[in-house]
Amino acid sequence: MAKGTTSKMWRRTTIVLILLIIFGFGTVVFSLVKLQLVKGEELKSQAVENQLKDTTIVAQRGTIYDCNMKKLAQSATVWKVVLAPAQLYSGSTAQMTEKEKTERLATIEKQKAGIADCMNQALGLDKNTVLKVLNDKKNSFWEVIATKVETDAKNKIVAYEDQYYKDSGKKSSISSIISLVEDYKRYYPYGDFASQVLGFTNNDGAGVEGLEAEYNSQLSGVNGRIIAAKSATQTDMPFQYQQKVKAQNGSSLVLTIDEVVQHSLEKYLDEGATQNKVGDRACGILMNVxxxxxxxMATRGGFDSKDILAESVAEVGNFNPNDPRVLTDSEKASIAKLPKDQQSAATLTALQQKWRNKCVSDTYMPGSVFKMCTASMGLEEGIVTENSPFTCTGVMDVEGTQIHCWKTAGHGAETFEQAVMNSCNPQFATLGINLGNHRFFKYFEAFGFTKQTGIDLPGEPVNYSYYKEEDLNKINLAVEGFGQNFKITPVQMITACAAVANGGYLVQPHIVKQIVDADGNIVQTTPTTTKRQVISTSTSKRVAAMLEKDAIAGTAKNGYIPGYRIAGKTGTSEKIDKDNAYKRKTQSEAKKYYIASYCGFAPADDPQYALLIFCDEPNGASYYGNAVSGPIFNKVMSEVLPYLGVEPKYTTEEQQKLDVKTPDVTGKSIQQAKSAVSSATGGLQVRVYGDGENIVSQLPAAGSSIPRGGTIALFTNGDSQSQTVEVPNLIGDGTNSISTVESLAADAGLNISISGVSTNNSTATAVATTQNMTAGEKVQPGTVITVTFAEQSNSG
Structure with missing residues (x-):
């Protein structure tokens, strides 16, 4: 071979070798770069995931207490049931004989059947569903098969595991395949109590509505973890390869809400909403001024699902936070009638209506309750005094627009104080005009109507409907002077009322008093936050005095409570937007929709507590604030003021009309008993039952309260003690006066206790609205029946 040819072959061989070396090392270098730099972190994570098992330790959510440490929301231990199918097949079978392998497979099948049976008996799960998990997830060590399992079901699982182990001759167990992981479930012990305030949590334990959402980060705590090394067969390594990070349990909330006050508020809102056929729920807020x-704070009552403008099918306003996603059967039936593509949205809308906190989230025209603010502006600016004269003709013209008074004939000559008591629209329209746009808007803003109150609850609107200073022309000022033409929230109104009452200071409303950590240490206390002084202390006292007279003898009489110095103002506002919308839909005359409200505070000479009652769309006998919301205000305050430690201070006239205590005449002869009763205070009468000679019992019992002029039933033998009378229908058709009720009760041998109206003044327009014993009920003679009366005049 020629030398040149050999040389060429070597060069070619060398080049090929060099190329092969470059390609080979290049591929290795490329792979190293890809594995180390490009996919390095991903591969590390996969390696750690393969080597470690990470289990979450759920933190216990904090408790929500009322101001007296009664539990309103709490987390209780429940269990998560987890299956580890891979545990069935763990361990090598390489060294086993065929017989041992057959026995092993038989044991596995028996264990799977036992697990399926256990889940069926304890949790009601379908056996085939459980077996499918065990067969399809053979390499999995973590298959959650049930959550929120109660302790009794968990105990059934443990008992089944023990019995299975015994029945197998202690040769086989299923406990290593079934894990019971501690978890927590939220409970609301009082059901739908304060439901819109408290809110609720979702399936993951996170707050969704109300305080649960607003304070979710404080309540939820921080979950812990258990990180354990796993062997090549994916079983847990010994304990020394395990690290545990403890969960940090959530903090608890101590509310300003008082469970007793809240129950009273809800009870009477429910009663009032039903009695007045309230179409879009009633709400109430009681605040320390x-x-x-x-x-x-409560929202109660239902929705009128038959209303042409109803936005959902929701009928019941309240809901149970323990099961917040449940509609009533009739609501479900209504949704089922909708096209299928609309049902999901309708269900969500209906539920959101239930969850919505009307006190915080809904805006409305306040109507005449706002007059307490307009009166404060006028007195503070010196535009009017209590004795400023005015003449109401029933209507006034403002640049071609007629403004009517609720009393079409007018009130005639009246002072400003009398105009407050008469709730005279023309007088307050005049005052609004005289204030002018600059002064009116200055106070409107200072009372907090242009911004959120800052209450610690979700859902406060960001924007409000009102005229800005430059847009307040003469007609706008006139109408806004008596509470129309702008919209606010109930919580804004009660906050402004508190400022009128407390000396003029606008304080920030709040519902959480303290935050307490898991160890019981107070980590945060909510202070009283005073934003500004809106009016002087002198003006505040003068307005309170006028509002007290309004409750005693004006349009707010239904809120009067003997001895408690109530200052009150009613409101009847028209829902103009809805009226017009109804007219557009029906192409006919507008239907009138109203909001009836009563806002007041007590005691008038030293205000401590304010209450706003708000009934949206009453459809009963009346839609006026005094007739609809006044009695609810009266009942709530009558119950909660004594509980809150407010001592009554009776006038001389009130003292003379207070109930008296019955003397003890048991054991006396009939003549002695009559003599003792006649000499007792109160002008009491007697009625004797039976033919015995001595009194064996009496009703009302000795020391009981009885109305002045009432009758004590005296029983002289055993037979007479069993005698009963039938409770008459004291309400009648809704027109029974006090004198009519007294006559009916006397004829039946019963006593009545009057509540709800002032007995200091004329009660000619007061009619019976409720009685605490059902008509037709059998009771003993002498029983005292409490009858609530309300003024039915179309005012306020």
Whole structure:
């Protein structure tokens, strides 16, 4: 071979070798770069995931307490049931004989059947569903098969595991395949109590509505973890390869809400909403005027699903936070009638209506309750005094627009104080005009109507409907002077009322008093936050005095409570937007929709607590604030003021009309008993039952309260003690006066206790609205029946 040819072959061989070396090392280098730099972190994570098992330790959510440490929301231990199918097949079978392998497979099948049976008996799960998990997930060590399992079901699983182990001769167990992981479930012990305030949590334990959402980060705590090394067969390594990070349990909330006050508020809102056929729920807020603490906040009643403008099929306004995603059967039936593509949205809308906190989230025209603010502006600016004269003709013309008074004939000559008591629209329209746009808007803003109150609850609107200073022309000022033409929230109104009452200071409302950590340490206390002084203390006292006279003898009489110095103002506002919308839909005359409200505070000479009652779309006998919301205000305050430690201070006239105590005449002869009763205070009468000679019992019992002029039933033998009378229908058709009720009760041998109206003044227009014993009920003679009366005049 030629030398040149050999040389060429070597060069070619060398080049090929070099190329092969470059390609080979290049591929290795490329792979190293890809594995180390490009996919390095991903591969590390996969390696760690393969080597470690990470289990979450759920933190316990904090408790929500009322102001007296009664539990309103709490987390209780429940269990998560987890299956580890891979545990069935763990361990090598390489060294086993065929017989041992057959026995092993038989044991596995028996274990799977046992697990399926256990889940069926304890949790009601379908056996085939469980077996499918065990067969399809053979390499999995973590298959959650049930959550929120109660302790009794968990105990059934443990008992089944023990019995299975015994029945197998202690040769086989299923406990290593079934894990019971501690978890927590939220409970609301009082059911739908304060439901829109408290809110609820979702399936993951996170707050969704109300305080649960607003304070979710404080309540939820921080979950812990258990990180354990796993062997090549994916079983847990010994304990020394395990690290545990403890969960940090959530903090608890101590509310300003008082459970007793809240129950009273809800009870009478329910009663009032039903009695007045309220179409779009009723709400109430009770507030400490000096601190801004909310002692009670409730939204109750239903929705009128037949209303042409109803936005959902929701019928019942309240809901149970223990099961917040449930509609009533009739609501479900209504949704089922909709096209299928609309049902999901309708269900969500209906539920959102239930969850919505009307006190915080809904805006409305306040109507005449706002007059307490307009009166404060006028007195503070010196535009009017209590004795400023005015003449109401029933209507006034403002640049071609007629403004009517609720009393079409007018009130005639009246002072400003009398105009407050008469709730005279023309007088307040005039005052609004005289204030002018600059002064009116200055106070409107200072009372907090242009911004959120800052209450610690979700859902406060960001924008409000009102005229800005430059847009307040003469007609706008006139109408806004008596509370129309702008919209606010109920919580804004009660906050402004507190400022009128407490000396003029606008305080921030709040509902959480303290935050307490898991160890019981107070980590945060909510202070009283005073934003500004809106009016002087002198003006505040003067307005309170006028509002007290309004409750005693004016349009707010239904809120009067003997001895408690109530200052009150009613409101009847028209829902103009809805009226017009109805007219557009029906192409006919507008239907009138109203909001009836009553806002007041007590005691008038030293205000401590304010209460707003708000009934949206009453469809009963009346839609006026005094007739609809006044009695609810009266009942709530009558119950909660004594509980809150407010001592009554009776006038001389009130003292003379107070109930008296019955003397003890048991054991006396009939003549002695009659003599003792006639000499007792109160002008009491007697009625004797039976033919015995001595009194064996009496009703009302000795020391009981009985109305002055009432009758004590005296029983002289055993037979007479069993005698009963039938409770008459004291309400009648809704027109029974006090004198009519007294006559009916006397004829039946019963006593009545009057509540709800002032007995200091004329009660000619007061009619019976409720009685605490059902008509037709059998009771003993002498029983005292409490009858609530309400003024039915179309005012306020």
């Amino acid at each position: 000096k601190t801004g603490e909310i002692l009670g």
